[in-house]
Amino acid sequence: MVPFPSDYYTVPDPSMPSGRRVDFPQAAMPVSTTGVPVDPASWERNDGFSPGSLILAFVPGLDLATSGIPGSTSVEKSLEPSSPIVLLDANTMKRLPYWAELDVQDPNPATRLLVIHPAANLPEGDRIIVALRNLKTSTGTAIAPSGTFAKIVSGTGGAPEPGVSAAPAEPKVSAGGAVSVSGAPASGGAVSVGGAAASGGAAAAALVRHEDHVLATLKAAGIGRKAMFLAWDFTVESTANLTGWALHMRNAAFGQLGSGVPAYHVTSVTNFTPAQHATLSRQVIGTFDVPSFLNKPGGPQGSVLNFGPGGEPTQIPGNVQHAVFSCLLPRSADPNPSAAGEPVRPAWPVLYGKGLFSVATQLEVAGVRTTANRYDLAYCSTNWMGLDGNDELADAGIIENLSTFATIPDRLVQSMIDALFLGRLMSSPKGFAANPAFESAGPKHTPLIDTSKPLVYYGNSEGSLMGGAVTALSTQIRRAVLGVPSMDYAILLPRSVDFAAFYVLFDKAYPSKPEQQVILDLLQMLWDRGETDGYAENMTTHPLPGTPTHQVLLQMGFGDHQVANVSTEIEARTIGARVHRPVLPAGLSPGHPFAGTLSLPEGTYQGPAALYLWYDTNVLPPPAGDVAPSAGPDPHDTIPRSVPAAERQLVTFLETGKVIDVCGASPCVTTQAIPPGA
DSSP: OOSBSOGGGEEEOTTSTTSEEEOOOGGGSOBOTTSOBOOGGGGGGOSSBOTTOOEEEOOTTOOHHHHTOOOTTOGGGGGSTTOSEEEEETTTTEEOOEEEEEOTTOOOTTTOOEEEEESSOOOTTOEEEEEEESOBOTTOOBOOOOHHHHHHHHTOSOOOOTTOOOOOOSOSOOOOOOEESSSSOOGGGOEEETTEEEOSHHHHHHHHHHHHHHHHHHHHTTOOSTTEEEEEEEEBOOHHHHHHHHHHHHHHHHHHHTTSOOOEEEEEEEEOOTTTOSSEEEEEEEEEEEEOOBSSTTOOTTOOBOBOTTSSBOOOTTOEEEEEEEEEEETTTOSOTTSTTOOOOOBEEEEEEOOTTOOTTSOOOHHHHHHHHHHTEEEEEEOOTTSSTTSHHHHHHHTTOGGGTTHHHHHHHHHHHHHHHHHHHHHOTTTGGGSGGGBOSSTTOOBSBOTTSOOEEEEETHHHHHHHHHHHHOSSOOEEEEESOOOOHHHHGGGOGGGHHHHHHHHHHOOOHHHHHHHHHHHHHHHGGGSGGGTGGGSSSSOOTTOOOOEEEEEEETTOSSSOHHHHHHHHHHHTOEEOSSOSOTTSSSSOTTTTOOBOOSSOBOSSEEEEEEEETTOOOOOSSSSOOOSSOOOTTTTTTTOHHHHHHHHHHHHHSOBOOSSTTSOEEEOOOOOTTO
């Protein structure tokens, strides 16, 4: 399937917002070592490819340095006139920034893929042309094109006929002569565009016409055929296709709710003594009801979205999600929750996003609890179904049968609606604030959640991966802090220690390293609807229909072992975040990791998005390439969420929308004891 993504794997479809529909032939899909092929059915609802796609190609003998291909800290070079890789938006005719790497997970140079990363998410719904040119080996030898593309680029492979569409050839699989656009052998002796197969003569002619059209578009942008190794195009999934399911579910669910609050049931109330928890006063646990759009009652593991005749997620009559909630009330709100007459201070309601494979009922890490108590914040959380602590074993099993992968993002989409319903319970005077479980002891029964204050969002790790999407969907939340933020699992997973145990299973089921990269890309096409990558374009100043604008603060830790810094940089560019500079102490990172972003102005900033990067002197820089950090302490649970200055900045932003400068003219540096084993 390489090069990937490619519009060869789409067909015209006027019913889709982009005008195209993804159409993977079964024969092209991965097959596990147990003989289980991936069913392409789940992908046929997509009208394009992920805006955060890994762009994959095989270039024999490629050397990045000799070819002058920019890495993650030299993004600015990607837009230079002579840059060897061109990403062209064919809709606007503008070049797009990128960085690239070779897959270091693959030890075999004969199969190692070139991986091109858009520096910011690709424009949704647009057609992207990828051009590779002036590529060289380590000795400086030019790498020449081969196969059909060599003939096309030289002008000996034919020319487009007047009035003939440049659409990719159909059908995709049949017998024919062996022709390959990339020079790699086509399966079954057939014509190949991007590795897929098509019929002989007619398909070969269509291939030539389409590639000539791609090259003509490049020429119009000032990119000639000289020294061209390969060029192809693909369509990015549209905003409507990415977000439409969740928007429909949100509108239908809140349409049922009206101005009321969800039905809920408190199952336990635990008051803590200062000896038990110095920062927590009370934990309230229960369930609340949300219209379920999943195809099984209660949305258990294995559920997927239930689609109605119109192709939209539809609630089966009477199907209700009994979502779990847990609320943590700080000691600052009620110093002695078992005693009457104690002075209380109702807390600010914060919808809190939990981390990967945790459950809502678990207490949060110490630094987060300290912040809640110091600044009088009430945190309420629900589970991220599909990636909560109940799903870990089931998710491991999915690796051997990726046809069932949609159960993860589909349940995550339902979880986003659950989170929005929990927000209504937190913020409405008719919700939690009216329940004795959320009131002080004694005759006054003072509510411990202050519903006069606006609901805000704060999440860390998985809570940030989900939080950007929840924020983009929310009509109520206007400000969000995403701690140790990230998006796009295709980039994140190989770079995260959290994936290490799963990678053993992945490597066993799909041992081919190039195929693993394609699989990550395929899965991201489904994952986008259930994490921030599919909503980043609409998170701040370009809101979704019927949704207000939002303000977002990103607080990031350098060298994080669990969320890749490069994915945070891509998120910052995508949402237009201004960045505090200087970013890092001199000499710590080569080049300019946040090239392509604007700097924060001096003093207080009150704009749509900002990013502060924190560096702890105990932490080592992340390794180059798509591997997880393994040396030194992991700052993930500590930096920056336990840094007092970062806490003050976080709370000031949630309360006022103002980003205070807590680092001045210096990088944000801290030296903090990171717990052993972190």
